Structures are given as structure tokens and as C-alpha cells.
Amino acid sequence: MTIPYLQASGVQDVSVTSSIWKVVVSLVFVIAFIPACLWLMKRFQFAQMKLGQSDIKIVTVQSLGTKEKLMLVEVEGERLLIGVTAHSINHLRSFPSKSKSFASLMDEVDRENSADDKNGKEGVQ
Known part of the structure; x- marks a missing residue:
């Protein structure tokens, strides 16, 4: 009877560990995504300023x-x-x-x- 309990406990540990890794990877993605978006916005603004030469x-x-x-x-x-x-x-x-x-x-x-x-x-x- 202890064997099924140990297997269930191991499955829960793997499930919790994979959930934590999913959260960490998602957080890293969001943190990397924000500067990438800012860089793209800055680049497109510069391109628009070059195209729309103002008087x-x-x-x-x-x-x-x-x-x-x-x-x-x-x-x-x-x-x-x-x-x-x-x-x-x-x-x-x-x-x-x-x-x-x-x-x-x-x-x-x-x-x-x-x-x-x-x-x-x-x-x-």
C-alpha cells in the first residue's frame, strides 16, 4: 500500500516542479518582451521621422x-x-x-x- 502512495507523491512533486518552471519561463519571457517592444517602438519612430521630413x-x-x-x-x-x-x-x-x-x-x-x-x-x- 505504500508503493502507490509514494508514486502519487512523486507525481505531485513533478507536477509542482513543472508548474514552477512554467512560471519562471513565463516571467523571463515577459521581462525580455518589454525591452524588445520598447526597442521596436523607438526604431519605428526613428524611421517615421526620417520619412516624414518636417519643414x-x-x-x-x-x-x-x-x-x-x-x-x-x-x-x-x-x-x-x-x-x-x-x-x-x-x-x-x-x-x-x-x-x-x-x-x-x-x-x-x-x-x-x-x-x-x-x-x-x-x-x-
């Missing part, structure tokens, strides 16, 4: 804080300097495209502003 290009972005940025955007041959916050987007200045570097344009703006400040102070005195 709007972000030339450069300068972060000013956690939610504030300056962005130089090129649209139909014209460069726009825009200020972006969490609540608004403001047009700050327009530049002709590719005539000068951004740094040289900003130096030119600084010179214009300093000249305007000097002229404003002379007119007041």
Missing part, C-alpha cells in the same frame, strides 16, 4: 530652468527664437536662416541693446 526643425535648445527654455526653431528658411514655459510659448525674435551663427547673432543683439541703453540715457540727461 519645422529645432536648431538648438537652451534650458533656463526646470520648465523654461529658449528654442531656436527654423521654419521655411527663417529662424525664430522662442521662449517656452509650462504655460506659454512666446516669439522673441526672428533671424535670417544660416547667415550667421547663433552666438554671433546674440552678440549683435547685445551690442544693439547696449547701444540703445546708451542712447536712452543720453536722451534723458
Whole structure:
């Protein structure tokens, strides 16, 4: 009578062991499946960006804080300097495209502003 009991116990052990292995294999599959899906999504997005060349290009972005940025955007041959916050987007200045570097344009703006400040102070005195 003990022999059938031992055989039944052995069958239960094999059944439990195979169930545990099924769970482990399923878990490994799911863990490997998530990064594979993310990689495929990223790859397809890159392909879509290449195919759908937009007329709007972000030339450069300068972060000013956690939610504030300056962005130089090129649209139909014209460069726009825009200020972006969490609540608004403001047009700050327009530049002709590719005539000068951004740094040289900003130096030119600084010179214009300093000249305007000097002229404003002379007119007041």
C-alpha cells in the first residue's frame, strides 16, 4: 500500500516542479518582451521621422530652468527664437536662416541693446 502512495507523491512533486518552471519561463519571457517592444517602438519612430521630413526643425535648445527654455526653431528658411514655459510659448525674435551663427547673432543683439541703453540715457540727461 505504500508503493502507490509514494508514486502519487512523486507525481505531485513533478507536477509542482513543472508548474514552477512554467512560471519562471513565463516571467523571463515577459521581462525580455518589454525591452524588445520598447526597442521596436523607438526604431519605428526613428524611421517615421526620417520619412516624414518636417519643414519645422529645432536648431538648438537652451534650458533656463526646470520648465523654461529658449528654442531656436527654423521654419521655411527663417529662424525664430522662442521662449517656452509650462504655460506659454512666446516669439522673441526672428533671424535670417544660416547667415550667421547663433552666438554671433546674440552678440549683435547685445551690442544693439547696449547701444540703445546708451542712447536712452543720453536722451534723458
